[in-house]
Amino acid sequence: MASLTRCQPHLGTYVEVTVSADTSDERLIDASNAAFSAIEKIDRLMSFHSVESELTMINKTASQQPVQISSDMNFVIEQALFLSRNTNGVFDITIAPELITNNLLPDHGLDFSESGTWKDIILSNAQIQFKQPVLLDLGGIAKGYAVDCAITAVEETIDITVNAGGDLRMRPWRDKHVSMRHPESPRSVFVDTVMENCASATSASYDSNIDSIIISRDSQPNQMNLNNKSVTVFAENCLTADALTKVAYLNPDMLRRNTFSGVRFASLDSAGTVTWD
Numbered sequence: 001m002a003s004l005t006r007c008q009p010h011l012g013t014y015v016e017v018t019v020s021a022d023t024s025d026e027r028l029i030d031a032s033n034a035a036f037s038a039i040e041k042i043d044r045l046m047s048f049h050s051v052e053s054e055l056t057m058i059n060k061t062a063s064q065q066p067v068q069i070s071s072d073m074n075f076v077i078e079q080a081l082f083l084s085r086n087t088n089g090v091f092d093i094t095i096a097p098e099l100i101t102n103n104l105l106p107d108h109g110l111d112f113s114e115s116g117t118w119k120d121i122i123l124s125n126a127q128i129q130f131k132q133p134v135l136l137d138l139g140g141i142a143k144g145y146a147v148d149c150a151i152t153a154v155e156e157t158i159d160i161t162v163n164a165g166g167d168l169r170m171r172p173w174r175d176k177h178v179s180m181r182h183p184e185s186p187r188s189v190f191v192d193t194v195m196e197n198c199a200s201a202t203s204a205s206y207d208s209n210i211d212s213i214i215i216s217r218d219s220q221p222n223q224m225n226l227n228n229k230s231v232t233v234f235a236e237n238c239l240t241a242d243a244l245t246k247v248a249y250l251n252p253d254m255l256r257r258n259t260f261s262g263v264r265f266a267s268l269d270s271a272g273t274v275t276w277d
Contacts, residue, residue, distance in 0.1 A: 020159040076141060076145050087251070147164050201241035202232040234263065264276065
């Protein structure tokens with residue numbers, strides 16, 4: 001079986017794509033190109049940093065009038081609202097103002113209400129409107145969705161693994177393993193565990209040069225480091241795994257009380273102990 005691994009910078013991280021099949025090198029290159037193209041498309045649509053993205057257009061306009069949105073954007077925001085409802089707002093894509101205040105996102109000079117939440121988002125018939133000015137950030141869910149899109153862009157006769165800075169999905173996945181970063185030495189120490197589903201995502205308050213810092217509405221990012229742990233969520237798709245890592249980190253009891261199909265999560269503490277929930 002021939003195999004090809006390629007790595008490119010996308011989504012604010014490095015994305016590694018591995019494809020394998022009994023086929024030609026040219027076909028594997030085409031498959032990896034298809035995966036990277038799918039990721040680039042989602043990055044263009046959903047980047048908070050880009051002033052030309054569809055997300056920035058929504059943040060500028062949706063508090064003034066309904067905005068027609070793409071099918072990809074509609075799906076991701078629909079899933080985000082579902083997760084917000086089912087986690088009582090622990091997952092909330094209107095977190096952007098807090099991230100801007102803590103210098104974790106660029107300030108594009110857009111107005112926002114300090115009281116705005118996910119409940120101010122109206123989504124209907126592929127149109128979005130805000131009840132009051134809010135700023136959406138899809139950084140906690142779009143990367144996982146991009147990984148899902150990369151997987152589906154490659155024909156099923158080709159085995160594929162996509163790893164976008166810890167957001168990972170495999171096909172096939174059974175009897176495969178994934179590495180969890182140690183919270184105290186995330187650059188060099190990893191703990192292997194078996195894949196519990198086809199997708200996984202890991203989050204922690206690592207150094208901001210390594211991974212995204214987790215922040216909630218009632219905490220500062222450096223305060224979150226006191227938890228000194230990482231969490232890995234396994235799910236049926238990477239969008240769900242990506243989003244629920246934030247819930248598993250900030251409020252694991254909330255995730256334990258909810259039944260999400262195919263979801264399991266594990267915590268890795270500073271002693272290297274893995275705890276499953």
